[in-house]
Amino acid sequence: MKPRYDVVICGASIAGCTAATLYARRGARVALVERRADPAAYKVLCTHFIQPCGQPVLSELGLIGELEAAGAVRNAAHYWTRWGWIRPGADGRSLPYGYNVRRETLDPMLRRLAAGTPGVDLLLGHTVQRLLTGEGGTTGVVTEGPDGPRELRARLVVGADGRDSTVAKLAGLPAKEAGNGRFSYFAQFRGLPRPDGDTTYAWFREPDVAYAMPNDDDVTVIAVIPSAERLAEFRDDLPGAYRRFVASLPNAPSLYGAEQVSKIIGTVHYPLVSRAPVGDGLALIGDAALTSDPLWGVGCGWALQSAQWLVEATAEAVQGLGSLPRALTRYRRKHRSRLHGHQHLISDYAGARPFNPIERLMFSAAARDAGMAEHMHLFGSRLTRVRDFLSPVAMARAAAVNLRHKRHPRPELVPTHRV
Numbered sequence: 044m045k046p047r048y049d050v051v052i053c054g055a056s057i058a059g060c061t062a063a064t065l066y067a068r069r070g071a072r073v074a075l076v077e078r079r080a081d082p083a084a085y086k087v088l089c090t091h092f093i094q095p096c097g098q099p100v101l102s103e104l105g106l107i108g109e110l111e112a113a114g115a116v117r118n119a120a121h122y123w124t125r126w127g128w129i130r131p132g133a134d135g136r137s138l139p140y141g142y143n144v145r146r147e148t149l150d151p152m153l154r155r156l157a158a159g160t161p162g163v164d165l166l167l168g169h170t171v172q173r174l175l176t177g178e179g180g181t182t183g184v185v186t187e188g189p190d191g192p193r194e195l196r197a198r199l200v201v202g203a204d205g206r207d208s209t210v211a212k213l214a215g216l217p218a219k220e221a222g223n224g225r226f227s228y229f230a231q232f233r234g235l236p237r238p239d240g241d242t243t244y245a246w247f248r249e250p251d252v253a254y255a256m257p258n259d260d261d262v263t264v265i266a267v268i269p270s271a272e273r274l275a276e277f278r279d280d281l282p283g284a285y286r287r288f289v290a291s292l293p294n295a296p297s298l299y300g301a302e303q304v305s306k307i308i309g310t311v312h313y314p315l316v317s318r319a320p321v322g323d324g325l326a327l328i329g330d331a332a333l334t335s336d337p338l339w340g341v342g343c344g345w346a347l348q349s350a351q352w353l354v355e356a357t358a359e360a361v362q363g364l365g366s367l368p369r370a371l372t373r374y375r376r377k378h379r380s381r382l383h384g385h386q387h388l389i390s391d392y393a394g395a396r397p398f399n400p401i402e403r404l405m406f407s408a409a410a411r412d413a414g415m416a417e418h419m420h421l422f423g424s425r426l427t428r429v430r431d432f433l434s435p436v437a438m439a440r441a442a443a444v445n446l447r448h449k450r451h452p453r454p455e456l457v458p459t460h461r462v
């Protein structure tokens with residue numbers, strides 16, 4: 044018997060809503076299941092810097108106009124390092140950008156889009172509790188909702204249910220965890236001066252990190268990401284430790300004239316998790332497949348991208364045209380080839396160590412040379428693969444920049460004002 048749906052997607056956040064919209068536009072019948080009942084629900088624990096790698100997906104969704112009308116900020120970041128500020132684009136070249144937009148703006152927008160796309164049934168207040176299995180593997184899910192349990196059958200079940208993915212656990216998909224030697228706290232401020240327009244600032248203080256990120260509605264998110272050694276200080280006096288940390292940053296943003304409009308929230312234990320992104324009749328996208336270190340602000344972009352890759356690989360197969368196992372293999376390969384190298388480097392840096400020699404080479408050169416700053420920007424945007432970022436040509440160029448700097452030192456472009 045033909046199942047009622049082609050795809051059941053568990054989780055209606057960034058990854059799930061994106062996949063539901065793109066599947067339905069390609070003709071698939073989609074059940075989009077979300078445990079939270081409120082259509083305006085959003086993820087609170089996120090600083091929502093959406094890397095440029097996510098921009099083409101937002102564009103395919105047709106959301107750019109609506110995002111910009113809602114005040115989403117085109118992001119461009121400057122990075123403080125011990126060699127001075129890295130300022131990609133300071134030479135006037137226009138660079139790819141993503142958006143800084145609060146999740147309370149973004150998540151309901153994505154959910155409205157999915158719910159309004161013909162072919163998507165959005166089931167709010169339904170929690171996935173069990174998988175249904177048959178000969179070909181997973182054949183659907185059982186949800187618990189306002190009207191009791193419900194069976195939803197489909198050719199493909201997609202876990203878009205975040206880092207603690209119930210779907211992955213129920214399917215027994217293996218997970219690999221890597222420790223995180225830093226913790227993070229952040230708060231939102233309104234009315235913080237923006238002397239350089241909408242620039243995001245990052246501080247790499249080795250091993251501690253911090254960000255100031257302007258967003259929609261004149262809100263700036265300030266995140267501090269110290270090494271675990273400083274946890275006791277934050278546990279003793281969170282507001283005091285947070286403000287002292289911010290005040291100690293070079294060219295620190297001044298919090299005194301600004302209104303703090305959120306609590307200081309964060310996470311003190313956030314291991315990185317990678318899972319096999321496919322099983323029989325089952326796929327994972329977004330954080331369910333790969334949860335990275337919040338320090339690099341990649342999760343939202345990768346949630347958008349992995350949703351798009353899955354739909355591109357499987358939209359025909361879920362409608363009975365072609366082999367689903369082969370389509371899932373294509374998705375698995377793409378996911379691995381695009382994200383594995385990045386996650387490997389990110390996991391290594393999550394140990395809260397100072398920069399290693401290669402990082403010192405690349406970051407110092409980027410502070411001294413506009414071309415290297417652009418190279419760094421494209422890598423941080425996750426538009427460049429690791430092998431291209433660290434190619435012999437790129438490393439030789441970085442070495443040449445540093446040699447030139449040693450012979451003819453230039454004063455650094457360090458802003459003297461607060462950022």
Ligand SMILES: Cc1cc2nc3c(=O)[nH]c(=O)nc-3n(C[C@H](O)[C@H](O)[C@H](O)COP(=O)(O)OP(=O)(O)OC[C@H]3O[C@@H](n4cnc5c(N)ncnc54)[C@H](O)[C@@H]3O)c2cc1C
Binds near residue numbers: 056058088209341
């Ligand atoms: C402190 C912090 C800061 C971060 N900052 C950034 C940043 O600046 N930039 C960035 O790109 N990323 C950031 N991230 C990561 C980012 O938040 C995630 O990568 C992103 O939300 C992943 O989206 P997702 O759709 O995969 O999962 P989620 O957004 O986690 O959504 C999962 C959805 O599944 C639903 N769900 C869960 N279980 C069930 C179930 N059993 N049944 C039905 N529904 C279910 C949930 O209710 C939720 O709606 C940050 C993360 C943290 C912790």
